[in-house]
Amino acid sequence: MGPILQYLSDHRTNSSEKTKSVTSTTWLQPSESEGDETDAGTEGNRISVLVNKYERNPKNRNICIRHYGAICKACDFDFSATYGDIGIGYIHVHHLHPLAVSDGKAKIPDPIKDLRPVCPNCHEMLHRGDPLHPKTIEQLKEIIEKVKDAGRPLHSPDSGA
Numbered sequence: 001m002g003p004i005l006q007y008l009s010d011h012r013t014n015s016s017e018k019t020k021s022v023t024s025t026t027w028l029q030p031s032e033s034e035g036d037e038t039d040a041g042t043e044g045n046r047i048s049v050l051v052n053k054y055e056r057n058p059k060n061r062n063i064c065i066r067h068y069g070a071i072c073k074a075c076d077f078d079f080s081a082t083y084g085d086i087g088i089g090y091i092h093v094h095h096l097h098p099l100a101v102s103d104g105k106a107k108i109p110d111p112i113k114d115l116r117p118v119c120p121n122c123h124e125m126l127h128r129g130d131p132l133h134p135k136t137i138e139q140l141k142e143i144i145e146k147v148k149d150a151g152r153p154l155h156s157p158d159s160g161a
Contacts, residue, residue: 054099055106061093063111072119074126074140079119091117094126094137101132 070091071078079087094116095109109115116137118126125143126134135143 052100052104054102054104056093056099060109060111060115064093064115065089065091065117067112068117070117072122073116074118074122074137075144077119077122092120092123094118094123094134096136098132098134 070080070089072091079090081087083090096114096116097109118137122137122140126137126140129135
């Protein structure tokens with residue numbers, strides 16, 4: 001545990017059941033479950049979390065989208081084609097070289113060489129597994145094509161399919 005996390009862990013106030021502090025350095029993506037429980041569990045307790053956030057400059061995002069358009073480079077999804085006016089211009093922007101590996105040192109990315117527009121689902125899949133070493137967009141496109149070619153039906157993990 002790093003020195004800041006250790007200090008916070010040692011000096012935090014006693015947590016009630018309604019408010020908990022988390023000082024773990026483990027990464028758990030929002031979509032990943034912590035188990036295969038069959039019974040529903042409680043949700044809604046407030047948790048305080050200390051995280052590092054890496055600044056993103058909206059200018060870089062805008063340059064990327066202006067160049068590539070607001071269409072996913074992995075699956076070709078276009079929010080405006082599906083959702084109409086509320087989807088115009090909506091897209092995530094993926095850094096081909098994750099900011100988290102820069103050790104907190106600011107740099108100026110080239111928005112056309114270093115960024116790509118991707119839909120939120122593809123963005124999550126790019127980072128699924130090891131967020132610091134994401135899949136490439138080309139690798140994800142290959143996965144998508146293999147699934148399409150196999151003719152696999154869409155299903156949830158719980159469907160037993």
